[in-house]
Amino acid sequence: SQLLEAAPHPSLFFCYYLLRSGVGRLTDLATQAPLNVSFSDPVQGKPLKEAQGEVAYSALFLEWFSEEARRVYGDVIYTPAKEKRALVLKQPLGVAAVITPWNFPSAMITRKVGAALAAGCTVVVKPAEHTPFSALALAEVSLSPAAIPPGVYNVIPCSRAKAKEVGEALCTDPLVSKISFTGSTATGKILLHHAAGSVKRVSMELGGHAPFIVFDSANVDQAVAGAMASKFRNSGQTCVCSNRFLVQRGIHDSFVKKFAEAIKTNLHVGNGFEERTTQGPLIDEKAVEKVEKHVNDAVSKGATVVTGGKRHQLGKNFFEPTLLSNVTRDMLCSHEETFGPLAPVIKFDTEEEAVAIANAADVGLAGYFYSQDPAQIWRVAERLEVGMVGVNEGLISSVECPFGGVKQSGLGREGSKYGIDEYLELKYVCFGGL
The missing domain is CATH 3.40.605.10 (Aldehyde Dehydrogenase; Chain A, domain 1)
Structure with missing residues (x-):
């Protein structure tokens, strides 16, 4: 006072x-x-x-x-x-x-x-x-x-x-x-x-729970680069980080393979003062426990660990950058914000299905999608229930542009x-x- x-x-x-x-x-x-x-x-x-x-x-x-x-x-x-x-x-x-x-x-x-x-x-x-x-x-x-x-x-x-x-x-x-x-x-x-x-x-x-949608028409390499930028910045601890990767069946296997290769090649967990390091510790052990909980829950329900999946040997606040495939909508990582280095991939068949999954969340801060179909780009951009949309782009924050969300x-x-x-x-x- x-x-x-x-x-x-x-x-x-x-x-x-x-x-x-x-x-x-x-x-x-x-x-x-x-x-x-x-x-x-x-x-x-x-x-x-x-x-x-x-x-x-x-x-x-x-x-x-x-x-x-x-x-x-x-x-x-x-x-x-x-x-x-x-x-x-x-x-x-x-x-x-x-x-x-x-x-x-x-x-x-x-x-x-x-x-x-x-x-x-x-x-x-x-x-x-x-x-x-x-x-x-x-x-x-x-x-x-x-x-x-x-x-x-x-x-x-x-x-x-x-x-x-x-x-x-x-x-x-x-x-x-x-x-x-x-x-x-x-x-x-x-x-x-x-x-x-x-x-x-x-x-x-x-809070957010950003979907990252990859349609069959997408440029896979471009989508993987966008996924890396969107997911693993600040070790996945941003409100606009992609939390759910929705990948269409025709391009799914290629995307998962290239995404895993990019994670293994480009991400280095370590001391933040070392130039090589791209991933530091999470904010505290509670944050690590949440990532671990989401991974264990997903695996227990049938998900596959493509890479990562466990705490890092460096210490209790470190977790390996993790990619999961065969993820389903009943898993915690599908409907809760992880706020950590976890990328769960959900396979879908149609545009309607992808938009329905993306909009099922109570929150709507950011959303991303990759497509080379102009008509689809307009449809999906307008239908996503979020305040910010990245179209063929994984980094959307800018001082010149309005930042904020809809719903909760x-x-x-x-x-x-x-x-x-x-x-x-x-x-x-x-x-x-x-």
Whole structure:
């Protein structure tokens, strides 16, 4: 409460004062390898190249929103009444509470904070208890000369034992006008319940269970490359990672064979500071146990381990990149998000069947499919019940494009020109007697 009370009153002035000066420092961090590692939070376990990539990506969000701040335009509305004129103003919502996850501890902060500050809001960040250092590193940057006024960017790190208490306090405090959360659907529902008491504006980027569909017309090599990029980034610990690989019967065996070869050849589990490493540890042993549970369940019901399938010898938080075939819809990995390096392949016969399987999930964040049939591309892209679709592409995130899902994957959009609207209120002003 003391921190929230100390936050300055929201102002559009912040967007220029912070973003035009602060972005330079953050961009510098992204290009300095030793600082880069600490800024991306080494506790998270990303290999060095991925960590450096994340910080560069983080800087792009601040750069993007520093420019979008110039375009917070209102509207002039002409009315039938000659003596009246109508204006629509865009104003900052107020204090925004930002609750971020551990898997992208730097980028998830700047994607939210950049938009909030560009809108003129002050922010309070509650980072994941596993990875508080990125939020604190950004706080250090913000305190540098010519960065931002005190109290505009605030951080509340806390232990796992206190996380629920802090989350509830932010959602119920009357000084907070906006909640932005990235995390599990279950936690998002709890926060929505707390925020409903004071009818706060909320943005929720929640869980996913992305389908990756390969049709018979697809270029197999292209599909395998996309599958590798989509599945194994951050050891499978991203909300837009492909979780279910649906492969049409005519191309199934060829795809599985080439996918297995790519996994064995290109993925190297190891110390993240070694250049050769592409797969680091999972966030904790609980995450490993979930992957292990999904593999064991699938095998017990008839799935085949093509490669991987067990914990890695390096330690308790490592798991081998795993490919399963003969997967069926009754297996846990078919209807639960694994959030780890597991690629289960389900064989299908028709387009209708593939779309039905893909849309059976309660969540709808991202979906991917590979096809060379133009008519099929349009049909499937429009029918997939997700917020983002990759067509013949496995990497879809970009600062310029809206990020978010449908169904139980959340509310609102982040990034792009639409992201700033989540932190702005519309005010209609009617001028009479003219």
